[in-house]
Amino acid sequence: MPKLGMQPIRRRQLIQATLEAIDDVGLADATIARIANRAGVSAGIISHYFGGKDGLLESTMRQILWDLGNAVALRRARDDVESPREHLHAIIDGNFDRSQVNKTVMKTWLAFWSVSMHRSDLQRLQRVNDRRLYSNICHHFRRCLPRSDAQQAARGLAAMIDGLWLRGALAPQGIDVDRARQLAYDYVEEQLAYAKSHAPINA
């Protein structure tokens, strides 16, 4: 059946099938045979396009990482986003984007966190992501707060976002996105209010 240029198509299919398999039976039982079967191809093709199961998992993690970065970037690029508050809201909204707040992706994140503790390639990916969230937040707090206060606020907001996200992933009824966003917004307001009352630089 060899049409040319199947590589990107197959890669997309197999990454999607990996996400679905993890959602379905968990990473431990997401075997190559099961993933390949779900994608409607043979098992051998995975080693052919990804070098092996490890390669497939790394590519899958890269994919959801890219989706997250993209969701945030899209909202920050809107031209009505200017003030620190608006930028912080954009970051929050991006982190609670549809592409990140669904059971499939959430289960995959949890699985990757666990595995990344023992695989340096995945660990690097995961840390770049954590750092990016913190740095972005910190940068915008710095426009209204002295350095050390901004860092503290950024650590707090990053933890709040990840915590809301984690508890949403573990909750039986799933995450309530609107309520989660509101809690994160409130936290931002409290930090900005503190700024105004002590050393107002900007709003």
Place this chain on the structure above:
Amino acid sequence: MPKLGMQPIRRRQLIQATLEAIDDVGLADATIARIANRAGVSAGIISHYFGGKDGLLESTMRQILWDLGNAVALRRARDDVESPREHLHAIIDGNFDRSQVNKTVMKTWLAFWSVSMHRSDLQRLQRVNDRRLYSNICHHFRRCLPRSDAQQAARGLAAMIDGLWLRGALAPQGIDVDRARQLAYDYVEEQLAYAKSHAPINA
């Protein structure tokens, strides 16, 4: 070597060896042979005392859950803990207790979260724990805040605690316990300050 009453001794040894094995090579590679070897016993003994690997994992999760509950209970039982603020601080301190804030236990938590998405017995354990944290917090906020505000504050604080904890677990340099506790304390203060300025019931 049959002395009587080995069961509780072996169970403790094997649970400890499980934690160490997960710390060492991750849950996926924490095989029965490896755990038994680390405990200095034979592989067959695990099935004998835990019924199988599943039973060992459930018992291990119960253990760290009990440790967490105990760490919180101990601090709340101190007789200088009376006000809502003091109770909330005790809950925060318990969650950042030494028994919970070390790489071994943190890695195990991450692994169990991931697995519990697909195993109903572990899922139940994990949800009891989440609910307990939220309920405890909510109960004390209710002493100073109207119901819906207290629930909102409790969701926020629970997320903050778990988020700080999660980011600490994933960070290369580990968690900074003092800084984490301070951020959680600050969040409590902000919620209580809001209470005072709107509908002061208590402090």
Place this chain on the structure above:
DNA sequence: TTTTATTGATTGAACGTTCAATAAAAACAT
């Protein structure tokens, strides 16, 4: 002698990877 504790070789199932074989599109030659 009975009971409790423990061993470790064995078993059967499941896994990831490999690779010779196949199939069809594409490229080339006529």
Place this chain on the structure above:
DNA sequence: ATGTTTTTATTGAACGTTCAATCAATAAAA
């Protein structure tokens, strides 16, 4: 156009490994 060769894509059975579980055998306290 037509036939031939090359290239790309794909299959799935076979292989070697690893694992959890089992159980007959063993050992020592009761």
